[in-house]
Amino acid sequence: MSIVKNIATLITGTTVAQAIPIIISPILTRLYSPEDFGTLTLYMSISSIFAVIATLRYELAIIQPQDNKDAKAIVIISFFNIFLLSIITLMLVSIYNFFNIKIIDNESIRPWLYCIPLSIILIGTFNVSNYYLLRQKSFKNMSNAKMLQGISLSSLQVSFAFFKSLGLILGLVFGQIISSLFIFSKAKKYWNKIETPSIDRIKDNLKNYKVMPIYS
Secondary structure (H helix, E strand, O other): HHHHHHHHHHHHHHHHHHHHHHHHHHHHHOOHHHHHHHHHHHHHHHHHHHHHHEEEEEOHHHOOOOOOOOHHHHHHHHHHOOOOOOOOHHHHHHHHHHHOOOOOOHHHHHHHHHHHHHHHHHHHHHHHHHHHHHHOOHHHHHHHHHHHHHHHHHHHHHHHHHHHHHHHHHHHHHHHHHHHHHHHHHHHHHOOOOOOOHHHHHHHHHOOOHHHHHHO
C-alpha cells in the first residue's frame, strides 16, 4: 500500500503541475502576443539545453550509493558543475551581445540571455534536490515542489502581464526561483545531517560515476 500511496502522491503533483499551465493558457493568450510566446519558447529551449548538461548528469547517481556521505559527495559535484557552467554561459552571453553576434534569429531575446545562467542554476538546483529527496523517499515534498512550480509560474506570468512582453519570462524566472528555493530547503534538511565528505572522497565519487557524463 505504501508503494501505491507514494506513486499516487507523485502522480498527483505532476498532474497538477502540468494541468495548471494548460488551464491558465486561455488567459495568457489574451494577455500576450504570439511574438511574446515565441521569445519565451526560445528562452526555455536554450536554458533547458544548458541545464540538462549543467550537472554533467551526476545527479542521476545520487540515489545509487549505499553510504549517505557518498551521496552528499555527488551533490557537491553536481552543484560545482552547475555553477561552473553558469559562469561559462554568462561569459558566452556577454561575448555574444558585446560583439553583436547574430546566430539566434530573434533580437528580442538578447537582453534575456543574461538570465540564462540564473535559470541554469535554478533548474539544476531543482533537479539535484529532487533526486536527493527521491533517495530519502520524501515523495510528498517532491510532489509539493512540482505543484508549487506549476502554480507559481502560471500565476506570476498572469500577475506580470502589466510588464507586457517581459511578463512571460519574468514569471518563468521568478517561478523557478520560488520552486527551487522550496525544494532546496527540503533537501538541505537531509544532507545537513550528514558529515561533509573529504576532498579525496569527492574525487573518488567523481571517478566512480564518470559513466554519467560519458554516456548520459
